[in-house]
Amino acid sequence: MLLTRLITAIRPAFLLRILAVTYAIVVATAAQAAAPTADELDSIFAARGIVYQQEDDGGSGGNPTIEEDATIYEGILLFQQRLNENNAASFKAVGDLVTAASYDDARDKAETVSGATGYNPGRFNLEGRWKYRSDSRTGFTLHTSYGQEYAYRSTGYGFGISQSLNEESTQLSADFQFYDDTVRMIRYDGSKETDEPRDTATGAFSLTQTLSPVSLMNLSWVYSRQRGMLATSFNSVLFDNGERDFEVLPDERVRNTVSVRYKHAIGEDSVQLGLSHYQDSWELDGQAFEARYFYRLNDGQLTLEPSYRFYTQTATEYFSEQFSAPQNYQTSDSDLGHFDGHSAGLVLSYRKAGWLTKEPSNYDIGFNMYRRSDDLNFYWLTLGWYTAL
Amino acid sequence: MNTKYLGCGILTLLVVSASACTPVRFNERERLSQPDMAFDSTPLKSEIEADVYSAREGASGVFTGGGGGGCGCY
Numbered sequence: 184m185l186l187t188r189l190i191t192a193i194r195p196a197f198l199l200r201i202l203a204v205t206y207a208i209v210v211a212t213a214a215q216a217a218a219p220t221a222d223e224l225d226s227i228f229a230a231r232g233i234v235y236q237q238e239d240d241g242g243s244g245g246n247p248t249i250e251e252d253a254t255i256y257e258g259i260l261l262f263q264q265r266l267n268e269n270n271a272a273s274f275k276a277v278g279d280l281v282t283a284a285s286y287d288d289a290r291d292k293a294e295t296v297s298g299a300t301g302y303n304p305g306r307f308n309l310e311g312r313w314k315y316r317s318d319s320r321t322g323f324t325l326h327t328s329y330g331q332e333y334a335y336r337s338t339g340y341g342f343g344i345s346q347s348l349n350e351e352s353t354q355l356s357a358d359f360q361f362y363d364d365t366v367r368m369i370r371y372d373g374s375k376e377t378d379e380p381r382d383t384a385t386g387a388f389s390l391t392q393t394l395s396p397v398s399l400m401n402l403s404w405v406y407s408r409q410r411g412m413l414a415t416s417f418n419s420v421l422f423d424n425g426e427r428d429f430e431v432l433p434d435e436r437v438r439n440t441v442s443v444r445y446k447h448a449i450g451e452d453s454v455q456l457g458l459s460h461y462q463d464s465w466e467l468d469g470q471a472f473e474a475r476y477f478y479r480l481n482d483g484q485l486t487l488e489p490s491y492r493f494y495t496q497t498a499t500e501y502f503s504e505q506f507s508a509p510q511n512y513q514t515s516d517s518d519l520g521h522f523d524g525h526s527a528g529l530v531l532s533y534r535k536a537g538w539l540t541k542e543p544s545n546y547d548i549g550f551n552m553y554r555r556s557d558d559l560n561f562y563w564l565t566l567g568w569y570t571a572l
Numbered sequence: 573m574n575t576k577y578l579g580c581g582i583l584t585l586l587v588v589s590a591s592a593c594t595p596v597r598f599n600e601r602e603r604l605s606q607p608d609m610a611f612d613s614t615p616l617k618s619e620i621e622a623d624v625y626s627a628r629e630g631a632s633g634v635f636t637g638g639g640g641g642g643c644g645c646y
Binding site: 229364366385397409436461463518555559563 | 595596597598600601602603604606607608609611614615616617619620621623624625627628629630631632633634635636638639640641642643644
């Protein structure tokens, strides 16, 4: 059943074509052989935490008919162990604690009909990954994941291939990811229906090219096809007469994103610029521009990273803040409406050996703020640490 | 404009262009080997940023590989 759903989700002929082209490119251009780059396989431990705060300007921001305030605490642990010269295995655990108005409202109402308990830890996700890198600099990865939250369960599988070329001046990679997810159909009014599937198949293709001894670029294309229950089960829309109905969205969404990033060293410092264009079958277009500056102090022991990001999107054709009558497809989810977003952040990183481990460790703290033109604003604080083992 | 074909076209063009580039030799890579010259060099940092953006924006896969799925995203 899973295999059938995956096959129908990803258009096998298209995937085979992409695989064939990728394989041909990788094999045809794999000319030189040299010692493998070991960095990706080194044993490391990394921990990262985030506190995320979302505010809807007293109820008027985002979708003005619902409360969208939210606070999320997330922690991630990553442990990677090198197995030998060519192999490594990693394990990652993610945990979230969530307080969100819409989420809590759905949960509270659903308790009366689904028997759910009042205690809910939010979300967790576990991932295992295996990496292989040959002496000829060909890489393979396999990974699997499982995640669960109150109204959602996810099982993921993926594999990837990569190749370094031209004395490592060129890196090509192709990653494929499949999610077999389940949506618990808990409605905004507390009613409950049979669980529905949501399948996602993604192909991500990336090229990183060194342009000079001080500059490089990265180009990526992400193709994604989703099928099944793509609406948020507990979202609703408001009609002019004051009544509400479920959010209804098409059961298929094809998404394409093309991004290009450029990095250039300026003495000890460096600058990174990025442009991205997104388009999907729901007629939602998005563009993003990003600039980061890496200000290195004390021979790179301390790094300051200010960043700015601009994002704009058109509304999907099914979006309206309010409807006069029921539609075949209808949503008032502000994330699918038109808005512009300005995001600015600052990350401070410090590298030192001897505090928690003998090996050099990297500690960082960052703060970002994001202001949307529809007055849904959010802020997040991150703390990170990683070390070689 | 269909970005699927645009993506294929740009990727093919750049792969062909890249294969024609003169490699930067190992002894010219001192600056490139510094951590700040790698895209997404800090483990989990880009991933957590992408999670935030993709949860509150209609787009996915912007600058990173995630294309959706795996999370109800509240």
